[in-house]
Amino acid sequence: MSSSMNESKANNQKTAMIVSAVVVGMIGLSFAAVPAYRAFCQVTGWGGTTQRAEAEAVQVLERKVTVRFDSTVGNGLPWRFKPEQVSQSLHIGETGLAFYEAENLTDHPVTGRATYNVSPAKAGLYFRKIECFCFTEQTLQPGEKVSMPVTYFVDPELNNDKHLDDVQTITLSYTFFSWDNGEDADADTDTAAE
Template sequence: MPSGNGRIVVICAAFVAGMVGMSYAAVPLYSLFCQVTGYGGTTQRVTQESDRVLDRTVKVHFDANTGNGLNWEFGPKTREIEIRIGETVRADYVAVNRSSRPLTGQATYNVTPQAAGAYFNKVECFCFTETTLAPGEKLEMPVTFFVDPDIVNDENIAHVTTITLSYTFYPYEKEKPVAAAPVPVQDNTQL
């Protein structure tokens, strides 16, 4: 083991390496945390449809955005629908590549109010999937979901009558650090 200054250099190098490793692990760990808990409006992923449908309804509002550097037109086919709680429904988003070259994007999502994320269950979704569109190509992307009937038992969220599902497509670039990802977004809520 090095002594004196050598030990300090080794400790500092290990600390820096650990911090770099944590910075790369932070996003996947945070995403996993949000998916498990519904924190930050993150929806739940499920493999089967709801087996219980209530008479109570809720409106679902659809929002769409594209990040800087992705020359796509992106939006929901339908701006808002009213569904029965527990009813499994499908909504479609549409993306069109407006550039003269192929572009790859990847979507992130959230739900507002944030507490509703724990009850918003997606059966099928295009989120977190690399999507490449050729110049001028148009693609319909479905999302199949239901609102968990247990939402009516949560006194913090039971009064909600409208839930917003929002997607943002960002340019997909391999091995680009998270800190360099574009932050501002354009609002393209409807095609």
């Protein structure tokens, strides 16, 4: 009888160890999920995530697109944030320069960070940003108002993607969130809807 009790106890301990290992593994995967998802979106353009470019496009095509600009402010960020232009029309491959205005509405410094995306989402893989205020956090002093540039182009490869023949307008959207010590309370996503 004691042999079967010892065997049962050993099986229970083994099961407890396996369950504990699975729980620890799942917790580890949950912490890795957000960075892995962001990396996946950056590589594939999934969900309208734009791409970074080191230089301007080498080719400018005859085809034109209209780029519209949109902005929102996340809960808890006491800023006014808006695009300085409604839209720009440019040739595919042509470098565009747009500006967004941000203003701190408080009497103390506030740091924010922007997330971004484009729609239609299928165009995200071809929307390239060379310089952008969204690459780092922004700190505005009390009452400070700034004009922040974004330099971009639509990759000429878009013209070779038959699924994008219907794309005539691309909307570039930014959402600014409060950024406290590098931790963003609201932005577990890069707005994949960037």
